[in-house]
Amino acid sequence: MSSPYADRVLGWYAQHARDLPWRAPGVSPWAVLVSEIMLQQTPVSRVLPAYQAWLARWPTPAALAADAPGEAVRQWGRLGYPRRALRLHETATIVTKKYAGELPTTREQLLALPGIGAYTAAAVAVFVFGGRHAVLDTNVRRVLARVETGREFPGAQPSAAEYRLAESLLPQDEAVAARWSVAVMELGALTCTAAAPRCEECPVTAACAWLAAGRPAAPVRPAAQSYEGTDRQCRGRLLAVLRDSREPVTQARLDAVWPDAVQRARALDGLVADGLVDPLPDGRFALPA
DNA sequence: GAAGCGTGGAC
DNA sequence: TGTCCAAGCTT
Secondary structure: OOOOOHHHHHHHHHHHOOOOHHHOOOOOHHHHHHHHHHOOOOOHHHHHHHHHHHHHHOOOHHHHHOOOHHHHHHHHOOOOOOHHHHHHHHHHHHHHHHOOOOOOOOHHHHHOOOOOOHHHHHHHHHHOOOOOOOOOOHHHHHHHHHHHHOOOOOOOOOOHHHHHHHHHHOOOOHHHHHHHHHHHHHHHHHOOOOOOOOHHHOOOHHHOHHHHOOOOOOOOOOOOOOOOOOHHHHHHHHHHHHHOOOOOEOHHHHHOOOOOHHHHHHHHHHHHHOOOOEEOOOOOEEOOO
């Protein structure tokens, strides 16, 4: 079984696909993984320059593994969620030692690597190696919620039913299925967007349950916690001090960027526990060596 | 399963 | 100087 509107989505993709660097022919599996990790919760526009700079510095997993994890955190810059940089470095080390420098090709092998979860494992297995798996990211989930379920937004986490649905829609042919997966994702990113979807440009309006129902609005969700004053903001400030310093920094330098001493200590402890910050014997702090 | 984890752009 | 959201993962 496969999607009755697969041809329409594939045709739309042929016309509208963005010319992104990680989609260029000849891009290495490792480079695609780097792009996928960077794209976790970070918009394409901000990833583009970071992706180019990262691969210019470390073209292969072996090159990254040969450098200190702290350098990965520094190069990560302000992309956000810097644990991703640390885990990418760990993965580079594993790939270098265990897989002789070549990214493994199956979803299960990829899933076992740090920082690679269900989505990223499927995405790399499909986009690079042509596997036939459901690729459920936020874009695909939103498209399926609307077209198939008639709801404006999907639930908080992908359900087993969602996976079954996504798998049932995959075209039989592996290569076609891979193209379908990236095409649905692109449709969600460009047309079936979270805010102000462009239904007038959509190739599958005839099949869309949400549109047929008159685009009913989802129930209002509880307001998100403000970022201002959170531990996350505090961690970000502290790590920025370390990123911007070539030398280890003193406690006083960290104290200067956050007024609340209790919260500051908690955030710093968290960064140390996460391996993002090294406390040195002399009392100073540094990115991990 | 919920909560924690950064950052900046679009409204 | 508010809210939402962006190719999620881990515990």
